[in-house]
Amino acid sequence: MAGVLALAGGVGGAKLVWGLAQILTPDNLTVVVNTGDDDEFHGLHVSPDLDTVMYTLAGMANPETGWGLVGETFQALAALQKLGAPTWFNLGDRDLATHIRRTELLRKGSTLSHVTEQLCQHLGVRCRVAPMTDARVRTTVTTDQGVMPFQEYFVKHRCEPQVKDLVFKGADWALPSPGFDKALREADAIVFCPSNPFVSIGPIMALQGVRQRIELFKGPRITISPIIGGEAVKGPAAKMFRELGEEPSSLAVARRMSGLCTHFVLDNVDAALVPQVVKLGMQVEATNTFMTTPEDKIRLAMFVCGLAGVSLK
Amino acid sequence: MAGVLALAGGVGGAKLVWGLAQILTPDNLTVVVNTGDDDEFHGLHVSPDLDTVMYTLAGMANPETGWGLVGETFQALAALQKLGAPTWFNLGDRDLATHIRRTELLRKGSTLSHVTEQLCQHLGVRCRVAPMTDARVRTTVTTDQGVMPFQEYFVKHRCEPQVKDLVFKGADWALPSPGFDKALREADAIVFCPSNPFVSIGPIMALQGVRQRIELFKGPRITISPIIGGEAVKGPAAKMFRELGEEPSSLAVARRMSGLCTHFVLDNVDAALVPQVVKLGMQVEATNTFMTTPEDKIRLAMFVCGLAGVSLK
Numbered sequence: 001m002a003g004v005l006a007l008a009g010g011v012g013g014a015k016l017v018w019g020l021a022q023i024l025t026p027d028n029l030t031v032v033v034n035t036g037d038d039d040e041f042h043g044l045h046v047s048p049d050l051d052t053v054m055y056t057l058a059g060m061a062n063p064e065t066g067w068g069l070v071g072e073t074f075q076a077l078a079a080l081q082k083l084g085a086p087t088w089f090n091l092g093d094r095d096l097a098t099h100i101r102r103t104e105l106l107r108k109g110s111t112l113s114h115v116t117e118q119l120c121q122h123l124g125v126r127c128r129v130a131p132m133t134d135a136r137v138r139t140t141v142t143t144d145q146g147v148m149p150f151q152e153y154f155v156k157h158r159c160e161p162q163v164k165d166l167v168f169k170g171a172d173w174a175l176p177s178p179g180f181d182k183a184l185r186e187a188d189a190i191v192f193c194p195s196n197p198f199v200s201i202g203p204i205m206a207l208q209g210v211r212q213r214i215e216l217f218k219g220p221r222i223t224i225s226p227i228i229g230g231e232a233v234k235g236p237a238a239k240m241f242r243e244l245g246e247e248p249s250s251l252a253v254a255r256r257m258s259g260l261c262t263h264f265v266l267d268n269v270d271a272a273l274v275p276q277v278v279k280l281g282m283q284v285e286a287t288n289t290f291m292t293t294p295e296d297k298i299r300l301a302m303f304v305c306g307l308a309g310v311s312l313k
Numbered sequence: 314m315a316g317v318l319a320l321a322g323g324v325g326g327a328k329l330v331w332g333l334a335q336i337l338t339p340d341n342l343t344v345v346v347n348t349g350d351d352d353e354f355h356g357l358h359v360s361p362d363l364d365t366v367m368y369t370l371a372g373m374a375n376p377e378t379g380w381g382l383v384g385e386t387f388q389a390l391a392a393l394q395k396l397g398a399p400t401w402f403n404l405g406d407r408d409l410a411t412h413i414r415r416t417e418l419l420r421k422g423s424t425l426s427h428v429t430e431q432l433c434q435h436l437g438v439r440c441r442v443a444p445m446t447d448a449r450v451r452t453t454v455t456t457d458q459g460v461m462p463f464q465e466y467f468v469k470h471r472c473e474p475q476v477k478d479l480v481f482k483g484a485d486w487a488l489p490s491p492g493f494d495k496a497l498r499e500a501d502a503i504v505f506c507p508s509n510p511f512v513s514i515g516p517i518m519a520l521q522g523v524r525q526r527i528e529l530f531k532g533p534r535i536t537i538s539p540i541i542g543g544e545a546v547k548g549p550a551a552k553m554f555r556e557l558g559e560e561p562s563s564l565a566v567a568r569r570m571s572g573l574c575t576h577f578v579l580d581n582v583d584a585a586l587v588p589q590v591v592k593l594g595m596q597v598e599a600t601n602t603f604m605t606t607p608e609d610k611i612r613l614a615m616f617v618c619g620l621a622g623v624s625l626k
Contacts, residue, residue: 043417073388079410084435085417093406097392100413104356104398122397 003028003310005180005187007132009200010034010049011066011234012226013193014056015291019301020191021057022294025313026126030183031057032176034195035112035131036139036168036203037150041089042080044099045106048151049200050116050131051098058123066234068092088156113177130179132204137170139199150199159236163243166198171206184210189219189308194226194289196237197256198244205260214260220308222263223282224289224300225250229269233290251276258282263307265289283307316341316623318493318500320445322513323347323362324379324547325539326506327369328604332614333504334370335607338626339439343496344370345489347508348425348444349452349481349516350463354402355393357412358419361464362513363429363444364411371436379547381405401469426490443492445517450483452512463512472549476556479511484519497523502532502621507539507602509550510569511557518573527573533621535576536595537602537613538563542582546603564589571595576620578602596620 003024006017008031017031034049048067055061055069062070072092081087091099098119105115111134120129139150143161153161176184195201205211214221227250232238241248250266254277257264264282266273267289277284285307291297305312316337319330321344330344347362361380368374368382375383385405394400404412411432418428424447433442452463456474466474489497508514518524527534540563545551554561563579567590570577577595579586584599591597598620604610618625 042413043420044413073386073406075386075406076389076410076413079407080414082435083410083414083432085410085414093386093388093409094392096406096409096413097389097396097398100355100357100389100409101393101396101398107356119396122395 002186002188004030004189004191004305004308005183006031006191006193007195007201007204008033008049008053008193009195010052012291013049013195013200014053014061015297016191016193016224016300016304017053018056019291019297019299020305021127022298023301023305023312024127024310026128028310028313029127030179030187031127031129032132032180032183032204033129034200034203035133036137036171037154037199038138039089039149039151041091041099042085043103044096045103046089046091046099047102047112047116047131050129051095054116054120054123054125054129057120057125057127057129060123069094089151090155111177113179128179128183130177130183132177132180133174133207134177135170135174137168137174137203137207139203140167140169141165142167154236159239163236163240166202168203168206171203172208174207176207176210184213184217187219188310190214190217190221191304191308192221192223192257192261194224194233196226196232196235196240197253198237198240211260220263221261222265222304222307223253223257223261224304225253225264225266225270227253227270228267228290249273254280254282254284265304265307315499315501317343317502317504317618317621318496319344319504319506320508320514320517321346321362321366321506322508323365326362326508326513327366327374328610329504329506329537329613329617330366331369332604332610332612333618334440335611336614336618336625337440337623339441341623341626342440343492343500344440344442345445345493345496345517346442347513347516348446349450349484350467350512351451352402352462352464354404354412355398356416357409358416359402359404359412360415360425360429360444363442364408367429367433367436367438367442370433370438370440370442373436382407402464403468424490426492441492441496443490443496445490445493446487446520447490448483448487450481450487450516450520452516453480453482454478455480467549472552476549476553479515481516481519484516485521487520489520489523497526497530500532501623503527503530503534504617504621505534505536505570505574507537507546509539509545509548509553510566511550511553524573533576534574535578535617535620536566536570536574537617538566538577538579538583540566540583541580541603562586567593567595567597578617578620
């Protein structure tokens with residue numbers, strides 16, 4: 001392959017990835033997705049970010065919730081609750097099918113990469129979607145209310161506990177997945193989607209050798225800031241910045257990406273920050289990064305591909 | 314406990330068991346259910362007969378299909394099909410919750426007995442329902458189209474292949490479940506529900522020591538014939554008799570139960586067979602055994618309890 005390697009977490013990343021998929025040929029796009037917030041519910045392996053990306057690319061995602069499927073029903077979850085199972089993690093009936101199938105194939109010996117490839121194929125997703133790793137990496141959040149798995153922090157406690165530290169258990173020894181490895185070798189450009197820098201991009205960067213390989217990557221490496229006007233479009237990124245001792249801003253994001261990226265894209269409302277980000281050694285571009293409509297997503301994807309210098313379909 | 318130990322397979326057995334549950338106190342009824350036709354679908358442990366009995370007792374069973382739940386939806390199954398999974402075995406969304414929960418608890422180390430107890434408790438089933446064994450026993454059908462697991466014969470091939478032999482894999486070494494063992498020691502009477510003598514009662518009798526323990530059981534042992542007028546009310550029992558070389562009739566059932574039972578209940582339409590069954594050494598009673606309405610089930614249950622000599626609630 002050549003083209004773009006896009007690194008993504010959940011909703012924000014999926015939006016840009018959807019835009020990229022509209023303008024690049026499938027063999028010019030590899031999406032590598034955070035699996036640090038994977039977890040097991042009812043004995044089933046759930047990969048929230050992989051599914052958000054996959055469902056978004058398949059046109060099945062629920063645009064209102066930011067998780068799950070459009071037109072979803074919740075009969076099984078209601079029945080699980082009746083049977084005494086903890087049901088704070090929302091799982092729709094059709095979404096459950098994904099987790100059931102994934103778990104079955106994993107138990108039979110498939111890698112998460114291979115399972116993801118199969119699921120995408122059946123859902124008609126044509127570009128390559130790969131987990132960041134086939135190893136087990138789990139994001140653990142140290143908070144004022146104790147240490148907890150990411151989904152417990154994120155869903156059960158609605159990001160309310162104060163974050164003191166993040167640990168990506170298993171990341172030190174986890175190798176990039178084969179698809180990630182191949183894209184790191186062959187891609188023309190790397191795009192850091194507007195995903196949470198701590199818990200979406202963080203786990204990917206923590207994998208064995210990844211940070212160094214990206215630092216040494218020859219082509220353009222472009223970050224799209226997930227912070228607009230000091231706030232995250234969605235999710236706890238801004239709150240995490242504050243709790244970890246920094247004012248949330250595109251500048252704070254840029255500091256984290258310094259050395260990793262050649263280009264930094266921030267929103268027009270943050271144009272005043274451009275000179276400071278330039279000093280960090282990146283080419284900086286301001287544009288409209290807020291995505292709601294399909295046109296927004298395609299427009300930002302076009303902008304990014306322009307910086308990446310990759311040919312469109 | 315004391316009271317009745319009822320041995321059951323699926324639909325026919327569940328009907329009589331429901332009747333028994335209406336007239337006996339919960340501690341006077343233990344239902345032991347065939348698990349020879351358990352199987353795994355999508356990596357989930359499915360116990361069709363246990364679920365039919367459990368759902369029937371909980372008032373949740375679908376009376377029209379003979380399997381699954383009333384008002385069931387099939388969103389997950391449709392999604393599994395889209396993901397390339399084989400979906401010839403019907404699994405509704407709420408039914409799936411049972412299999413997901415059961416599988417999770419089994420994987421965590423619970424026995425099938427303990428899981429069944431938990432599920433029943435949450436569904437409000439008050440009498441004791443136990444699997445025949447906690448060991449793995451699998452009914453395998455040798456047919457003119459090859460050897461296949463029971464559900465494949467029963468559901469996928471709709472009982473169409475010609476049966477040449479039945480094997481209850483694992484039964485020789487499988488001990489009765491703790492609940493079955495206790496009931497065999499303490500019950501006042503044993504009731505063989507009107508279930509398929511080959512694939513519902515057969516696996517239970519094949520367990521280690523069970524046949525001998527029932528032969529030596531001191532109290533009444535009562536069979537209700539599942540064959541009425543030479544035909545099974547439901548399922549392949551009559552077809553199996555023919556294919557295994559015997560005319561299907563209550564007499565043929567009685568021959569199989571000879572030595573195991575003290576009492577044999579057949580339908581009024583088969584009253585002419587009474588003298589021949591008497592010769593097999595059992596007390597024979599003719600009554601209306603065809604159950605459709607709740608009243609039918611309670612009436613037959615009362616009749617059986619009269620023979621068993623157990624006190625009603």
